[in-house]
Amino acid sequence: MGAGVKKGNAFTNNPIVKTVGTQKIVVIGVIIFLAIFFSWMSPAFRQYSTVVSIFDFSYYVSLMAIGVTFPLITGGVDLSIGTGMVAAGLFAGNLVNQQNLPVGLALLVCILFGVALGCLNAFSVAKLNLPPFIATLSSMMIARGLGSILVGGMSVTWPAGATEQGWFRSIFRLDANGTLIPVGFILILALVIVMSVFLNHSRPGRYIISVGSNKEAARLSGIHVAKWHALAYIISGFFTGLAGVAYAATFQGIVPGTGAGLELDAIAGVIIGGTSMKGGYGTIGGTLLGVFVMSLLKTGLPFIGLQANWQQIITGIVLIIAVFIDVTRNAKK
Amino acid sequence: MGEVILTMEGIDKSFPGVRALDQVSLEVRKGEVHALMGENGAGKSTLMKVLTGIYTKDAGKITYENKEVVFASPKAAQEAGVMIVHQELNMLNHLTVAQNIYIGREKMSGKLIHDKAMNKAAAALFQRLNIEIDPTETMGNLTVGKQQMCEIAKAISHDSKVIVFDEPTAALTESEIKELFKIIRDLRAKDIGIVYISHRMDEIKEITDRVTVLRDGAYVGTIDTEEATKEDIIQMMVGRVIYEEPKSKSNVAKDAPVVLEVKNLNAGRMVQNVSFRLHKGEILGFSGLMGAGRTETARVIFGADKMDSGEVFVNGQKVVIRSPQDAVRNGIGYLSEDRKRYGIVVAKTVAENTTMASLENFMAGLFINKKKEAQVAEEYVEKLKTKTPGVEQFVVNLSGGNQQKVVVAKWLVRNCDILIFDEPTRGIDVGAKSEIYHLMNELVKQGKSIIMISSEMSEVLRMSDRIVIMCEGRKTGEMDISEATQENIMHAATRRE
Numbered sequence: 001m002g003a004g005v006k007k008g009n010a011f012t013n014n015p016i017v018k019t020v021g022t023q024k025i026v027v028i029g030v031i032i033f034l035a036i037f038f039s040w041m042s043p044a045f046r047q048y049s050t051v052v053s054i055f056d057f058s059y060y061v062s063l064m065a066i067g068v069t070f071p072l073i074t075g076g077v078d079l080s081i082g083t084g085m086v087a088a089g090l091f092a093g094n095l096v097n098q099q100n101l102p103v104g105l106a107l108l109v110c111i112l113f114g115v116a117l118g119c120l121n122a123f124s125v126a127k128l129n130l131p132p133f134i135a136t137l138s139s140m141m142i143a144r145g146l147g148s149i150l151v152g153g154m155s156v157t158w159p160a161g162a163t164e165q166g167w168f169r170s171i172f173r174l175d176a177n178g179t180l181i182p183v184g185f186i187l188i189l190a191l192v193i194v195m196s197v198f199l200n201h202s203r204p205g206r207y208i209i210s211v212g213s214n215k216e217a218a219r220l221s222g223i224h225v226a227k228w229h230a231l232a233y234i235i236s237g238f239f240t241g242l243a244g245v246a247y248a249a250t251f252q253g254i255v256p257g258t259g260a261g262l263e264l265d266a267i268a269g270v271i272i273g274g275t276s277m278k279g280g281y282g283t284i285g286g287t288l289l290g291v292f293v294m295s296l297l298k299t300g301l302p303f304i305g306l307q308a309n310w311q312q313i314i315t316g317i318v319l320i321i322a323v324f325i326d327v328t329r330n331a332k333k
Numbered sequence: 334m335g336e337v338i339l340t341m342e343g344i345d346k347s348f349p350g351v352r353a354l355d356q357v358s359l360e361v362r363k364g365e366v367h368a369l370m371g372e373n374g375a376g377k378s379t380l381m382k383v384l385t386g387i388y389t390k391d392a393g394k395i396t397y398e399n400k401e402v403v404f405a406s407p408k409a410a411q412e413a414g415v416m417i418v419h420q421e422l423n424m425l426n427h428l429t430v431a432q433n434i435y436i437g438r439e440k441m442s443g444k445l446i447h448d449k450a451m452n453k454a455a456a457a458l459f460q461r462l463n464i465e466i467d468p469t470e471t472m473g474n475l476t477v478g479k480q481q482m483c484e485i486a487k488a489i490s491h492d493s494k495v496i497v498f499d500e501p502t503a504a505l506t507e508s509e510i511k512e513l514f515k516i517i518r519d520l521r522a523k524d525i526g527i528v529y530i531s532h533r534m535d536e537i538k539e540i541t542d543r544v545t546v547l548r549d550g551a552y553v554g555t556i557d558t559e560e561a562t563k564e565d566i567i568q569m570m571v572g573r574v575i576y577e578e579p580k581s582k583s584n585v586a587k588d589a590p591v592v593l594e595v596k597n598l599n600a601g602r603m604v605q606n607v608s609f610r611l612h613k614g615e616i617l618g619f620s621g622l623m624g625a626g627r628t629e630t631a632r633v634i635f636g637a638d639k640m641d642s643g644e645v646f647v648n649g650q651k652v653v654i655r656s657p658q659d660a661v662r663n664g665i666g667y668l669s670e671d672r673k674r675y676g677i678v679v680a681k682t683v684a685e686n687t688t689m690a691s692l693e694n695f696m697a698g699l700f701i702n703k704k705k706e707a708q709v710a711e712e713y714v715e716k717l718k719t720k721t722p723g724v725e726q727f728v729v730n731l732s733g734g735n736q737q738k739v740v741v742a743k744w745l746v747r748n749c750d751i752l753i754f755d756e757p758t759r760g761i762d763v764g765a766k767s768e769i770y771h772l773m774n775e776l777v778k779q780g781k782s783i784i785m786i787s788s789e790m791s792e793v794l795r796m797s798d799r800i801v802i803m804c805e806g807r808k809t810g811e812m813d814i815s816e817a818t819q820e821n822i823m824h825a826a827t828r829r830e
Contacts (some may be wrong), residue, residue: 143538201445210436217423217824222408222437280427 001138023274023325027289028315032298038300052173055182058087059172060246062188062288064266065273066195067239069287070232071079072270073199074212074278076125076132078119078141078236079263081243086259087147088113093156093254096165103165103223104159110248111241116269118237118294140260157253169249184246186290196284212279258302268315269294270320276329294317334542335363338526339415339495343520344393346383353379355441357393357552359545360478361495361526364518368537368558369530372569372766377530380547381676383499385410385417398494404788408437418484418501427542431455433472458490462516477504477624485513489520496520499527502536503788504623506827532789534563546570582815583798584777585615587746591649593665593751594780595634598643603629606808607643611751611784614777618797619786621826626806627786628670631753632637635667636660636666647751661690666744668737670756671785679729683721684710686728686739695760713742717772741772752776753784758792772798790819802826 038045064081071078096100100110115141124135145272159165161175172184197206207228210218217227250252273290275282294315301311335779339361346354361367369377382388384395384686386404395769396724397413400676407417425433431451440450454470464482467727472480481504486812489778499515502510517540529541536556537544546553553569559665568576598604603626611617619627632638645652646661654660660667677686687710688695695706721731721737727735728739736756744752754773758766773783773796786814787793793800800817802810802825806816810825 142566197445202447203439203441203446206428206436206439206446209427213425213427216422217425218436220419220423221425222406223808224413278426 001261002118018160020282021283021286024283024286024289025037026271026325027274027286027293029199031292034300036294038296038303042303045300049180049282050299050303052180052182054292054295054299055185056173057298058291059184059188059250060243061244061262061265061269061294062291063191063239063243064263065269065287065291066191066284067236067243068169068237068263068266068283069195069275069282070199070208071121071132071136072211072275072277073282074132074229074232074269075215076232077136077267078121078233079133079136080121080143081236081266082112082241083140083144083147083259084117084237084240084264084296085243085247085262086254086256087143088117088241089248089254090147090151090156090256092234093158093248094151096158096254097156103168107168107245107248110240110244114237114239114244115234115243116237117240121237122233125233126226140263144257144260146327147259151256153256155253158248160252168245170215172246192284192288199282200286204228204231209280212281214280231275265294265298265315266291268319269324271319272301273327274326276326277281277323278326292321334365335524337361338398340362340394340396342394342396344380344395345687346379347389347391352382353550354390357547357550358553360542361527361528363494364521364525366521366527366529366540366541367456368533368541368544369528369547369554370537370544370566376550377547378499379550381417381499381528381530383417384497393514402561411493412493413496414492416491416493416495417486417497417499418481418490419499422477422484423735424472424480424484426633428470429469429471430466430475431468431624433483434458434468436492448584454490455486458486458548462486463488463512477735478509478622481505485516491517492526495526495528498529500532501529502531502533508620508822508827510536512750521587532791534566537566538563554571555675580677580795580798580814582743583813584616585798589615589629591785592647593704594646594649596644597646597647598630598633599641599704600629600633600638600643601641601806603806604633607803607806608812609801609808610784613782614780615750615798616773616777616783616785616796618800619737619803620790620793620800620807620822621782621788621803622633623788624805627803628755629806630782630803631667631755631786635665635753636658637667661749662749664748664750664752666690666747666749666751666756667753668740668744670759677728677734677736677743680727682725682727683714683719683731683739684724687713687724687742687746690743698729709746710742713745716745717742718768737769738772741776750780751782751784753786755786756785756788757785758789790822793817795823804828 025198064085068081070079087280088110091113092106095107095109096103120139121136124139125132126128161169171187174181174183200207207223208219208222208231211225211229215225268290270282270287271277271290272293273286273288275286297315297318298311300315337360341357341359344357346356356377357378357380359369369380371377379388383390386409387407397415401412404413404415431448434455435451440447440454452468459466459468464484464486465481466475472483475483481501485501500512503515517527531537541558543555544558544566546556546566548570556565584781589612592613597606598607606632609617613744617695619629629638633640634654636656636659645654652663654663676690684706688706692701697700707724714721714724717738719742720735728736733737741752757769757773773785777783785796794817799814800812800822801808802822804826809828812821
C-alpha cells in the first residue's frame with residue numbers, strides 16, 4: 001500500500017474518529033445506548049442513587065482494569081488481581097482491627113501487599129519465563145489462601161464511615177450533608193490520564209508496548225526486555241493494591257475466600273475497551289470505557305428484571321463481540 | 334579501502350549436535366564492502382550473530398578498532414558502532430516508523446518522549462537517503478520492502494562504523510535495490526566498513542570489493558571481487574558437491590494432460606486473479622520476491638485459507654476445495670516451508686508420520702494396525718532412500734533433508750499425485766539439498782506433478798520445466814525453462830501495477 005493510498009471509509013477517516021479510535025467511539029455509543037435503554041425501561045434507574053451505585057461498582061473494577069491493561073499489552077494476563085485485591089483488603093483491615101494500626105498506614109500496607117503480589121508474578125513471568133496464564137493462576141490461588149490464613153478465616157470489617165477512623169471512605173464517596181458525591185470518579189479519571197501519558201509518552205510505557213508487539217525485535221533493539229516485562233506485572237500489582245483500598249472503602253465487610261471471578265470483570269472491561277489480547281496495543285481510556293459498559297450492565301440489568309444469571313449471559317455475549325472485533329482487526333493486518 | 338577496522342579470528346560456535354562455526358575468520362577494512370557468501374546453513378548469519386553479541390562464541394578473538402572486544406549484547410555492539418540489518422525483519426508493527434527507528438534511544442523532553450522531534454529527525458533522515466516513507470505511519474501498514482528500508486535507515490541513523498547487511502535485497506524491488514546501492518556507496522565513501530551477505534552473484538560483482546566464502550561452517554577463503562569470476566566464487570561455495578544437472582529444456586511432453594488448472598483465483602490482497610496450469614510429470618516453479626503471494630496461493634489451492642473467488646480443476650473436473658481434507662481427497666499434497674510447524678510431528682516416529690494423512694487405511698477395528706503401518710513406512714523409507722535407523726525412530730532425530738522425505742512419504746501413501754513443495758530446501762544442508770532435487774526428479778518421472786515454490790533463483794532454474802512468476806499477489810510472468818534467465822525472472826518479479 002503506497003503512502004498516498006486512502007484506507008478505511010468515510011467514518012474511520014473522520015479526523016475525530018481517527019484521534020479517538022474507532023473502537024472507543026463504538027464503546028461510547030454502547031454506553032449511551034445502555035444508559036438510555038435502562039432509563040427508558042425503568043424509572044427507578046433514572047434516580048441519582050443509581051448513578052452513585054454505578055460509580056461505586058466501577059471504582060475497584062476500574063483500578064484492577066487499569067493495572068491489568070499492562071500485562072495484557074505485553075501479550076500476557078494477570079488473573080491474580082481479584083483474589084489479590086481481597087487478600088490485600090483483608091490483611092490491611094485486620095491490622096487496623098487487631099493491631100490498632102492507623103488507617104492511613106493500613107491503606108499503604110494494602111497497596112504494598114498488591115505490589116508484593118505483582119513482584120511475585122513479575123518474577124514468575126519475566127525471570128522464570130512461566131506462561132502468564134499459569135503463573136498468575138497460581139498466584140491467584142496463593143492470594144486466596146493466604147488472605148484467609150492471615151485473618152484466621154474471619155470476615156474483616158474496616159471502620160465505618162461515621163467513625164473517627166472511617167475518613168478513608170470519603171476518598172471515593174463524599175457525604176455532603178446527606179448528598180453522596182462520587183468523588184472517586186475524579187480520582188480514577190486523574191489516574192487514567194497519568195497512566196495514559198505513562199503508557200504512550202514515557203520510555204517504560206513504550207518498552208512495555210514493544211515487548212507485546214515483538215519481544216525479539218525489542219531485545220535486538222537493545223531493550224532490557226525482562227525488566228519492562230516485569231514492570232508490567234508490578235504495575236498490575238500496584239493497582240491491585242489500590243483496588244483493595246477502593247474495595248475496602250466501598251463495602252462494609254470483606255469475606256475471606258472471595259474475589260475469584262472479579263478479575264474477569266476487569267479483564268472483560270479491558271478487552272471491551274479495545275486492548276488486544278495478542279499484545280502490542282491498548283489504551284487506558286478505552287479500559288475505563290470498557291469498565292463502564294460492565295458497570296452499567298451489572299447495575300442496569302436488575303432494574304429491568306434480569307437477575308445475576310442473566311447478567312452473566314449478557315456479559316459473556318458482550319465479551320465475545322469485543323474479542324471478535326479484536327480478532328478481525330488483527331486478521332486485517 | 335582504508336585500514337583494518339574489524340577482524341574475527343578462529344571463531345568457533347557449537348549448538349547441541351551441530352558445529353555451526355569452525356575456525357572462521359573475517360577481516361573488514363574501513364571503506365570497503367565485504368561480501369560474506371556461502372550456501373544456506375554455511376554459517377554466515379551465525380557469524381554475524383556472534384559478532385553483534387546475539388550469540389556468545391565458544392572460542393576465537395574479535396578485534397575492533399585495534400582492541401580485543403566481546404560485545405555482550407546487540408546494544409553493546411550498537412553503542413560501539415557495529416550495527417546489523419537483519420534478514421528477518423525486526424519490526425515493532427504496532428509502533429510508528431519513527432518510533433521504531435529511535436527505539437531504545439528515544440528523543441526526550443524531560444521525562445516524556447518527544448515524538449514530534451523523532452518524526453522530524455526521521456523525516457530528515459529519509460530525505461537524506463532519498464526514501465519516501467511517512468515517519469508517522471504505523472510500521473505494520475508498510476510493505477516488506479518499505480520495512481526493510483526503515484531497518485536500513487535505522488542502522489544508518491546510529492553513528493555506525495561497521496554495518497552488516499544480511500540479505501538486504503531479498504524483499505526489494507529493482508528501483509529500491511538501486512536506491513540501496515546508492516546508499517551503500519555513500520557509506521563506503523564515508524569510510525564505513527560494510528559486510529554484505531547475499532546469494533545474488535550479480536550484486537556481489539556490482540557492489541562489493543572483497544568476498545569471503547564459508548562452507549558448512551568453515552572458512553574457505555577471501556578473494557578480491559575484481560579478480561574473481563562468478564565460477565570461482567561458486568566453486569568455493571559448493572566445493573565438491575554436485576547438483577542435479579540444470580535443465581535447459583522442459584522434460585514434459587507437449588501433449589501431457591493438464592492435471593491441475595487454476596482459473597482467476599482470488600483471496601485477499603495476496604492472491605489476485607491468479608491462473609495457471611500444471612501438466613502431468615511437470616515441475617512448475619513459482620518464483621518471486623518475499624511477500625509475492627506464492628505461499629498464499631498454494632495455501633488457498635490446498636484449502637488451508639479461504640478462497641474469495643476462482644475455479645480449480647483437477648484432471649479436467651471442477652472441484653470445490655474448502656479445507657485441506659478436500660484437497661487431499663483430490664490428490665493434492667502440500668509440503669510447508671516451515672516443516673516443524675506445519676509439516677511433521679517431530680515427537681512422533683517415522684512410521685506414525687508416514688501414515689498420518691491416511692490413518693483410516695491402517696485401522697483394524699478401533700485400533701491402528703501397527704504391523705501394516707511399519708510395513709508401508711519401511712517400503713517408503715526404501716523408495717525415497719530416507720536415512721533413518723528404522724521406522725520407529727523419532728522424526729526429531731533425522732536431518733532436515735530426511736524429515737522432508739518423511740513428509741513426501743506421507744503424501745505418497747495418501748495417493749497424492751499433485752505435490753506442492755513450498756521452499757523445499759530451506760534450512761537444509763548442501764548434501765541433502767542435492768538429494769531433495771534428485772527425489773523431485775524421480776517423482777515426476779513416476780508421473781507425479783509438482784508445484785515448487787522457491788525463492789532461490791538457482792533452484793528455480795535448475796529444477797523447473799516451466800516457471801510462473803508472481804509479484805504483490807499477481808501473476809506477472811510465465812515462461813518455459815528454455816527462455817528463462819535470472820534477468821527476465823527478476824524483471825517479472827518486480828513488475829508492479
